[in-house]
Amino acid sequence: MAEIRIENVRKEFGSFVAVQGSTLTIEDGTFFVMLGPSGCGKTTTLRMIAGLELPSSGRILLDGEDVTMRRAAARDIAFVFQMYALYPHMDVRGNIGFPLRCQGVPRAEVRQRVAETARLLRIGHLLDRPVSALSGGDRQRVALGRAIVREPKAFLMDEPLGALDTEFRHLMCTELRDLHDRLGATTVYVTHDQLEAMSMADRIAVMRHGVIEQFGPPQDLYDRPATMYVADFLGSPPMNFLAFQGAVGRGDRRVMIDGAEVPVPELREDRGEGPLALGVRPEHVRFDDAAPLRGEVVGAEYMGTTQIVTVATAGGALKARIPSNRVVRSGERVGLAFRSAGLSLFDAASGRALRSALHDLAPVEFAAGGVRHG
Amino acid sequence: MAEVALNAVSRRYGATVAVEDLSLTVGDGELVVLLGPTGAGKTTTLRLVAGLERPDSGTVAIGGRPVTDVPPAGRDVAFVFQQFSLYPHLTVFDNLAFPLRSPLHREPESAIRARVQEVAALLRIDHKLANRATRLSGGEMQRVAIGRALVRRPAVYLMDEPLSSLDAKLRAELRLELKRIKDELGATILYVTHDQIEAMTLATRIGVLDRGRLVQTGTPREVYERPRNIHVAGRLGTPAINLIPAGLLPDPDAPPGTHIIGARTEHLRIDASGSGNDSNSPHSRPALVRRVEHLGDQSYVHLEVGGHALVVLADPHAPLRAGDVVAVELATPLYFGADGERIDRPPPAAQPEADQQVVGHPAVPATDATSLRRAGP
Numbered sequence: 001m002a003e004i005r006i007e008n009v010r011k012e013f014g015s016f017v018a019v020q021g022s023t024l025t026i027e028d029g030t031f032f033v034m035l036g037p038s039g040c041g042k043t044t045t046l047r048m049i050a051g052l053e054l055p056s057s058g059r060i061l062l063d064g065e066d067v068t069m070r071r072a073a074a075r076d077i078a079f080v081f082q083m084y085a086l087y088p089h090m091d092v093r094g095n096i097g098f099p100l101r102c103q104g105v106p107r108a109e110v111r112q113r114v115a116e117t118a119r120l121l122r123i124g125h126l127l128d129r130p131v132s133a134l135s136g137g138d139r140q141r142v143a144l145g146r147a148i149v150r151e152p153k154a155f156l157m158d159e160p161l162g163a164l165d166t167e168f169r170h171l172m173c174t175e176l177r178d179l180h181d182r183l184g185a186t187t188v189y190v191t192h193d194q195l196e197a198m199s200m201a202d203r204i205a206v207m208r209h210g211v212i213e214q215f216g217p218p219q220d221l222y223d224r225p226a227t228m229y230v231a232d233f234l235g236s237p238p239m240n241f242l243a244f245q246g247a248v249g250r251g252d253r254r255v256m257i258d259g260a261e262v263p264v265p266e267l268r269e270d271r272g273e274g275p276l277a278l279g280v281r282p283e284h285v286r287f288d289d290a291a292p293l294r295g296e297v298v299g300a301e302y303m304g305t306t307q308i309v310t311v312a313t314a315g316g317a318l319k320a321r322i323p324s325n326r327v328v329r330s331g332e333r334v335g336l337a338f339r340s341a342g343l344s345l346f347d348a349a350s351g352r353a354l355r356s357a358l359h360d361l362a363p364v365e366f367a368a369g370g371v372r373h374g
Numbered sequence: 375m376a377e378v379a380l381n382a383v384s385r386r387y388g389a390t391v392a393v394e395d396l397s398l399t400v401g402d403g404e405l406v407v408l409l410g411p412t413g414a415g416k417t418t419t420l421r422l423v424a425g426l427e428r429p430d431s432g433t434v435a436i437g438g439r440p441v442t443d444v445p446p447a448g449r450d451v452a453f454v455f456q457q458f459s460l461y462p463h464l465t466v467f468d469n470l471a472f473p474l475r476s477p478l479h480r481e482p483e484s485a486i487r488a489r490v491q492e493v494a495a496l497l498r499i500d501h502k503l504a505n506r507a508t509r510l511s512g513g514e515m516q517r518v519a520i521g522r523a524l525v526r527r528p529a530v531y532l533m534d535e536p537l538s539s540l541d542a543k544l545r546a547e548l549r550l551e552l553k554r555i556k557d558e559l560g561a562t563i564l565y566v567t568h569d570q571i572e573a574m575t576l577a578t579r580i581g582v583l584d585r586g587r588l589v590q591t592g593t594p595r596e597v598y599e600r601p602r603n604i605h606v607a608g609r610l611g612t613p614a615i616n617l618i619p620a621g622l623l624p625d626p627d628a629p630p631g632t633h634i635i636g637a638r639t640e641h642l643r644i645d646a647s648g649s650g651n652d653s654n655s656p657h658s659r660p661a662l663v664r665r666v667e668h669l670g671d672q673s674y675v676h677l678e679v680g681g682h683a684l685v686v687l688a689d690p691h692a693p694l695r696a697g698d699v700v701a702v703e704l705a706t707p708l709y710f711g712a713d714g715e716r717i718d719r720p721p722p723a724a725q726p727e728a729d730q731q732v733v734g735h736p737a738v739p740a741t742d743a744t745s746l747r748r749a750g751p
Contacts, residue, residue: 037541170612174667192541198670219690222670235670236546283671283689299553301575304598304611305639305687308575321671323640324595 002063002153002186003028004049009058011044011210018044020210021058026188026203031180033189033197035233036207042190043158045207049188050156051075062153078147080157086131086142092118093127096145103150117149120182137168144179154186161196173199194234198222206230224358225344228351231279237308240285241277242315243348248276255345258314260292263340265357271347278315279344279353282308285320291335297328311336376437376529376562377402378423383432385418392418394586396432400530405556405563406591407573409609410583416566419583420532423564425449437529447478452523456535458515460507460522467503470494470521493524496555513544517551524555533565537572549575570610574598582606604714607636613674613685615708616642622680624657625704629717636708636716639687644675645701646694658701665696677702 004026011019019041026032034042047053049060051072060068067075086095093114100110118124121141126134131142140160147155160176161169177200180187191197197204198218205215206229214226225231231239244257249270254263257278264278295311295318307324310317311334318336328334345354378400385393393415400406408416421427423434425446433442441449452473460469470490474481481489494500497517502510507518516536523531537545537552553576556563567573573580574594581591582605590602594610601607607615620632628635645658659679667674668690675694677684679702688694709717 195542195669199667218670219668222668222690236542238543281671301550302594302598303571303574 003061004154004186004188005061005064006045006049007059007061009045009048009055009060011041011048011053012056017210019048019055022212024205024212024215026186028186029184031177031187031189031200031202033191033201033204034207035191035194035197035204037192037233040207041210042207044210046156046158046188046190050077050079052079076153078150078152078155080143080147080155080160086139086146088130088132091128091130092123092134092142092145095131095142096127096149099146099150113149113151114145117145120148120179121145137172140172141175144176148179148183152185154188157187157189159191160189161191161193169193169196170199176200195236198234206233223342224353225279226353228277228279228346228348228353231344231346231353235281237282237319237321239344240280240282240316240318241346241348242280242313242318243275243277244315245274246276247271247273248345248354257293260294262293262338262343264343264345265341267345268355268357268359271354275348277346277348279346280318280338281342282319282321284339284342285318285322286337286339287320287322287326287334288337289335291337293336295334295336297330297332297334299330300328377404378530378562378564379435380419380423381433381435383419383422383429383434385415385422385427385429391586393422393429396586396588398581398588398591400562400564401578402562403560404578405553405561405565405576406579406581407565407567407577408581408583409567409570409573411568413585414583415586416568416583417534418586420453420534420564420566423449423530424451424453424532450529452526452528452531454520454523454531454533454536456538458519458539460515460518462506462508464507465503466494466499466505466507466510466518469507469518470503470525473522473526489525493521496524496558497521497551512540513548516540516544516548520552520555524559529562531561531563533563535567535569536565538567538569545569545572552576570612574610582609600716601636601708602716604634604636604710604716607708607710607716611638613639613687616684616686617710618679618682618684620709622682623659623702623704625707626657627706627719629709629719631711631717632709633712634710634714635704636710637684637704638707641705641707642684642686643703643705644686644688645703646692646698655701655703658703660699661702663694663696663698663700666694 007023009019009022022045034045036042044053048055051070055068059066062075087098096117097110097114100113118127121144123138123141126138131139134142161172173196189200201218203215204218204221205212206221207213208229214221214230221230222234228241242257246256248255248267250267252267254261255278262278295313297309298312299310301308302324305324306321309320309322309328311320344358345356346352347354380396380398383393383396396419408419410416418427422429425444429442433440435441436449461472467490470493471486474486474489491500494503497520499514499517499521502514507515520536537548540548549572565576577594579591580594580597582589582597584605590597590606597606598610604617616637618635618637620628620635625635661677661679663675664678665676670690673688673690675686675688677686709719711717
């Protein structure tokens with residue numbers, strides 16, 4: 001088991017900077033997710049931790065030991081790739097046991113550790129099957145088994161569920177998280193899927209253009225995004241931004257949008273006249289005839305328990321997640337009320353969140369370790 | 375645009391039945407989504423309409439014209455595939471214009487130009503017309519692929535998981551665009567997917583397929599709220615519907631013959647105020663919170679009642695933690711018989727007068743014949 005630390009790590013490919021000066025510590029036992037779109041530097045960071053890429057500058061420490069220049073094979077880390085590469089001519093037992101046989105582990109011990117791994121992954125009944133006869137999910141489990149059987153210090157996973165159906169993916173997320181809880185090994189997981197990140201991670205780092213925009217516990221990032229980029233990346237549908245113009249100051253508890261007064265968490269900083277954006281999560285919107293802020297319903301997406309209603313307002317389109325039993329009609333005028341304690345306010349020019357009472361709250365703490373900045 | 379009618383169509387591959395006795399009408403201007411897992415017969419059905427497969431029995435008609443024996447080119451359909459196949463050496467404009475330049479159509483170049491502009495504007499790719507097809511993002515490529523189907527104004531569009539190769543965010547965006555385009559064009563679309571969110575949000579009507587058979591058709595709301603059987607109930611809803619044995623939770627309204635109770639989040643009342651035993655309702659039972667899974671906008675709460683696992687949605691700020699004991703109670707759930715078919719609750723008038731306070735809202739009137747037949751004691 002291991003603590004992973006990256007210090008001022010930078011990676012350039014020619015003139016392109018893939019990762020710029022990241023520093024963070026992933027504490028022992030953490031399930032850590034790097035989240036971002038393709039090209040944001042998350043896979044490059046992962047490959048540097050694995051030893052598959054050398055950083056242009058900076059250091060990587062594994063349990064306090066500098067491994068920056070050490071070969072991948074000597075780092076005692078297991079890498080699980082997006083495309084499960086299994087040996088098609090071997091059965092499940094042969095595939096899982098392969099890394100151990102390569103290390104020259106005695107036959108009896110291989111047998112015992114393969115059985116143990118298979119039991120952990122609940123594929124004990126498949127050990128003698130050829131891998132070609134397995135479903136996608138079982139193949140993924142075998143690929144995981146091959147990583148687990150070595151009992152490495154840490155697991156690195158690069159979109160391991162990318163090839164699976166949406167519905168199956170959520171099931172595998174639950175399985176991966178359960179497995180992590182049983183093994184307790186440090187895991188670094190890369191994905192562009194915010195739902196995977198939210199459902200599995202102890203800590204998330206949201207990356208953009210090679211820079212970590214924000215990291216912390218999932219619910220903390222969701223509730224208190226540091227930038228509009230993070231707010232937009234998390235949630236489905238993502239946070240709404242109502243654009244307006246104005247100046248705000250320390251102590252303000254309301255903003256004026258389209259002539260309507262909207263209560264917000266008390267501001268903790270001043271900002272002169274300029275473009276602002278009110279950040280509203282879809283589930284924090286309520287239809288209230290008495291609310292001064294008005295909009296017109298332009299459409300509804302039925303989701304079963306809830307529906308997503310799109311409302312046109314003076315500040316732009318807004319999506320509300322409300323119970324399905326409320327009947328809405330296109331063209332209907334509605335008043336919009338928000339759960340004010342959850343609202344974010346952004347400087348729309350820089351995209352940065354303005355400090356407010358929202359940030360007074362202690363961040364949600366999770367039991368299983370985490371990431372420290374710096 | 376035109377309507378598509380499949381009448382008692384079957385297709386076998388050797389001993390495998392891909393589609394069996396399938397009858398379905400896609401009305402003019404309707405978007406029907408066929409929903410089912412891999413191997414349910416969705417793609418085969420599309421290919422039968424396109425003429426890429428011939429049925430072993432049954433007939434296909436498009437716009438009232440029998441086309442069972444008409445080759446694909448004569449059917450006036452446009453097919454959008456899962457993987458966008460664009461000509462990499464052509465520009466976006468030429469990719470879009472390609473179907474119109476076919477020797478079968480012979481349209482004047484000025485008409486082609488106008489049509490491509492119009493479709494590109496509809497898909498919001500008109501600023502990319504001069505780009506090479508390979509210099510586009512995934513979402514733009516798939517828009518071009520859809521655009522290539524749209525330029526032709528066929529009688530019907532057939533779409534085979536057109537969004538499944540895109541990431542979640544793009545998928546959500548293109549889903550909305552497809553809906554808008556469909557409304558603007560008034561197009562007839564038969565659409566195939568295994569993604570229930572796509573089906574629920576896009577469809578005028580959903581057809582649920584299971585092993586080659588069309589199990590139920592209806593509006594998303596009908597299929598979600600009144601699933602014909604356990605299979606359909608399990609296809610729709612996130613988290614998946616909880617299926618629990620009758621009697622696990624007390625329910626005085628359960629009709630005779632109830633074997634399994636289907637309880638979605640909205641069918642369960644959770645009371646976290648007490649220790650689970652001192653709830654006011656006589657029909658609640660204590661449940662142990664095993665895990666709270668935070669998804670940001672909402673949480674999945676994993677509960678255990680009498681050895682059975684239940685998953686319900688909750689507000690992420692609900693004060694629930696693993697190890698808590700809460701009270702759960704059923705509120706107008708779904709009932710299924712031993713054969714897996716849904717059983718309707720008898721109308722309130724036929725009920726004994728006791729224990730009526732549990733009922734939340736009145737039962738939806740029955741519409742499909744199966745459930746009517748199975749209603750009653």
